[in-house]
Amino acid sequence: MLDLFKAEYARLFFRSPLRLIFVLGYMLLGTWSALDGLAWQRAVHDAQASRPAELLVDRAAWTKELEEVEAKKDVSPRKAQPMSLTLLAFLPPGQLSQLAHRGESMYPSTALLSGWKSEASLFRRYEIEGPTPLSMVGMDLSYLVVVLLPPWCCSCPPSMR
Amino acid sequence: MIGVLLGRELGSYRRNTRFRWLFVLMVLLCGLASVDGWNRAKQAQQTRELAESHDRQNWVNQGANNPHGAAHFSRYAFRPTPPLAAVEPGVWDFAGAAVWMEAHHQNPATLRRAEDALARAPMATLSVAWITRSIGSLALLVLLFSAVAKEREQKTLRALAASGVSSRDFVLAKVGAAFVASVLLTVVAFAIALVPALVLSVPVDMLRLAIMFGSTLLALVAFAMAIIVLSARAKCSGTALVLGGVLWLALSVGVPSVGGQLATTLFPDLDEHGFRASIQKEAQSGFWSGPAKDKVVRELEQEILAKRGAKSLEEIGFNKKGVVLQAHDRHANAVFDRRFGELEALHRSQDRVVAWASLASPLLALQRVSAGCSGTDLYAQQRFIARAEGHRRQLIAQLNQDLMEHAGDKGMKYEAGRDLWESIPDFVTQPPPLQEVLNNYLVELGVLLAWAGLASWLAFQSASVAMRMEERA
Numbered sequence: 001m002l003d004l005f006k007a008e009y010a011r012l013f014f015r016s017p018l019r020l021i022f023v024l025g026y027m028l029l030g031t032w033s034a035l036d037g038l039a040w041q042r043a044v045h046d047a048q049a050s051r052p053a054e055l056l057v058d059r060a061a062w063t064k065e066l067e068e069v070e071a072k073k074d075v076s077p078r079k080a081q082p083m084s085l086t087l088l089a090f091l092p093p094g095q096l097s098q099l100a101h102r103g104e105s106m107y108p109s110t111a112l113l114s115g116w117k118s119e120a121s122l123f124r125r126y127e128i129e130g131p132t133p134l135s136m137v138g139m140d141l142s143y144l145v146v147v148l149l150p151p152w153c154c155s156c157p158p159s160m161r
Numbered sequence: 162m163i164g165v166l167l168g169r170e171l172g173s174y175r176r177n178t179r180f181r182w183l184f185v186l187m188v189l190l191c192g193l194a195s196v197d198g199w200n201r202a203k204q205a206q207q208t209r210e211l212a213e214s215h216d217r218q219n220w221v222n223q224g225a226n227n228p229h230g231a232a233h234f235s236r237y238a239f240r241p242t243p244p245l246a247a248v249e250p251g252v253w254d255f256a257g258a259a260v261w262m263e264a265h266h267q268n269p270a271t272l273r274r275a276e277d278a279l280a281r282a283p284m285a286t287l288s289v290a291w292i293t294r295s296i297g298s299l300a301l302l303v304l305l306f307s308a309v310a311k312e313r314e315q316k317t318l319r320a321l322a323a324s325g326v327s328s329r330d331f332v333l334a335k336v337g338a339a340f341v342a343s344v345l346l347t348v349v350a351f352a353i354a355l356v357p358a359l360v361l362s363v364p365v366d367m368l369r370l371a372i373m374f375g376s377t378l379l380a381l382v383a384f385a386m387a388i389i390v391l392s393a394r395a396k397c398s399g400t401a402l403v404l405g406g407v408l409w410l411a412l413s414v415g416v417p418s419v420g421g422q423l424a425t426t427l428f429p430d431l432d433e434h435g436f437r438a439s440i441q442k443e444a445q446s447g448f449w450s451g452p453a454k455d456k457v458v459r460e461l462e463q464e465i466l467a468k469r470g471a472k473s474l475e476e477i478g479f480n481k482k483g484v485v486l487q488a489h490d491r492h493a494n495a496v497f498d499r500r501f502g503e504l505e506a507l508h509r510s511q512d513r514v515v516a517w518a519s520l521a522s523p524l525l526a527l528q529r530v531s532a533g534c535s536g537t538d539l540y541a542q543q544r545f546i547a548r549a550e551g552h553r554r555q556l557i558a559q560l561n562q563d564l565m566e567h568a569g570d571k572g573m574k575y576e577a578g579r580d581l582w583e584s585i586p587d588f589v590t591q592p593p594p595l596q597e598v599l600n601n602y603l604v605e606l607g608v609l610l611a612w613a614g615l616a617s618w619l620a621f622q623s624a625s626v627a628m629r630m631e632e633r634a
Contacts, residue, residue, distance in 0.1 A: 029419070032422070032426075033422075036422065036425075036426065043432070047432055047433075047434055050434070103275075105430060106255075106273065106275065106276060107276065125433055126268075126269045126433045126436060126437050127257050127269055127270065127271055127273055128269055128430065128431055128433055128436060128504055129430045130424065130425070130428075130430055130507065130508045130511040130512070131252035131255040131256035131508065131539055131542060132252055132421070132424060132508065132511050132512040132515055132539050133421040133422070133424045133425045133430075133511050133515070134252070134255035134275070134421075135251070135252040135254070135255045135421075136417050136418065136420060136421025136422075136424070136515060137417065137418055137421065138418060138421045138422045138425065139418045139419070139421075139422050143418070147414070148410075148414065148415070148418075
């Protein structure tokens with residue numbers, strides 16, 4: 001049984017350069033897509049870990065202002081307003097998102113919450129991703145399996161099937 | 162003799178059921194895509210005109226306001242939609258359609274249409290250009306994979322050789338028929354693409370359309386000839402079909418996907434927060450709470466005084482705050498030029514990677530040339546952004562000038578009126594001239610010519626060899 005399996009395996013993959021190129025090409029694309037997915041996931045994690053200080057209200061300073069207001073000190077009515085507090089909401093990448101991240105860079109993964117901001121400006125961000133790669137339908141593992149694998153299998157040399 | 166052989170070839174095409182079905186499918190899809198494309202382009206243009214009109218109304222009817230307050234309120238620059246975007250949307254859906262021309266800030270273009278989609282489709286946007294490239298080439302594959310291989314299998318090639326048909330006539334008939342099929346597909350697709358434009362009376366630049374037509378024809382001829390080569394060299398028609406399928410998959414799906422992926426691997430996108438923070442630090446904090454302010458303000462002051470032949474701002478009644486605000490814009494603009502220049506260069510580098518990837522695929526080269534001719538490529542987008550930024554600087558400078566000259570002692574309590582708002586011109590831009598577009602796509606045009614020429618020569622050679630072998634047999 002094992003010998004049969006080995007013989008079949010050798011026939012399928014090692015006796016024709018064309019078949020080998022097919023399999024190696026697909027494996028190469030798969031590895032590249034997987035590594036790219038991991039790099040993307042890591043980049044999102046890193047970006048979310050480094051909180052943009054310029055967007056967030058200094059919570060310690062705000063608390064100090066609140067204490068001054070409660071102590072009935074003569075402070076500006078603009079101080080310690082709950083509306084001024086800002087929060088950064090995160091959407092961390094899913095556990096297996098590295099397998100299907102194509103086009104995700106276009107969508108925001110953070111939202112700045114503030115009483116002064118309306119829903120329309122929640123996701124206001126710089127849309128700086130390159131339009132050319134975005135329009136090229138890039139690859140990830142799910143794309144390789146769902147879109148490329150079926151025609152790839154149908155197109156592989158007939159003797160392989 | 163060649164006429165007879167050509168007629169025989171075209172007759173066999175007519176009888177090919179699979180080709181007929183694919184042709185009908187292509188026609189139907191082209192019709193749907195054409196109606197949808199023109200409708201989308203029309204809607205985009207109407208939305209833009211409406212938004213522009215509202216923006217102008219808001220601007221001129223804002224009432225009495227301080228010019229600097231108005232500069233923060235400011236206006237939007239909306240990207241025009243060129244008519245041929247209906248045929249080839251290019252990168253249009255993936256690039257921002259509007260720029261907020263705010264004081265102190267160069268804002269990147271926003272409102273990408275692709276973000277409104279519920280989910281990203283695995284394929285590109287359905288457009289006439291995409292269908293012609295993908296389904297058209299598939300139809301040619303179905304039509305031509307057996308062109309030589311089947312003749313050999315059925316021994317008709319030997320019979321032709323025995324009956325005295327020269328290999329030259331045989332090859333010319335095969336290549337000529339493939340060319341006729343490519344022309345037919347291209348003509349039908351472009352005719353369908355143009356019908357809604359004629360019905361809607363949309364003016365179309367015929368020269369651009371002619372270049373798109375020529376490029377499409379070259380790409381389809383290149384693909385058709387490559388299939389003839391495979392058909393002549395493969396052992397049987399089944400193998401020719403399989404190899405042709407691999408070629409189609411690689412050229413229409415594989416190379417564009419790999420090219421896009423390679424572009425971001427070699428030139429990764431910038432981190433949005435980091436980019437924004439660096440601009441904030443250099444353009445805003447660097448001026449307002451850094452050392453740059455005094456120097457830039459002094460320089461601008463000296464410039465104004467030299468121009469007016471005065472010794473002090475008070476002497477000419479200039480408001481100092483207005484001078485400081487204009488000085489900041491001058492300082493910030495240098496930062497924007499540098500930072501956004503880097504971003505623009507990065508996007509161009511990504512685009513160049515895809516341009517070089519088109520060496521491996523005439524269909525990708527065709528896509529790029531079509532997008533350029535339609536005015537929906539990266540170059541057109543960057544040109545729009547540059548024009549919008551130029552307009553922003555002019556608008557803000559005009560408002561600062563008014564503040565400097567008329568605010569006097571009132572400072573920020575000074576209010577201007579409708580006359581000032583109306584004196585500010587609307588944002589107007591034109592698509593890039595055709596000459597510039599063609600200069601940008603020399604590589605791709607060269608790729609199309611090279612593929613078509615090389616594939617035709619190989620088809621000629623391969624079919625000749627196949628015929629000679631049968632003659633010898």
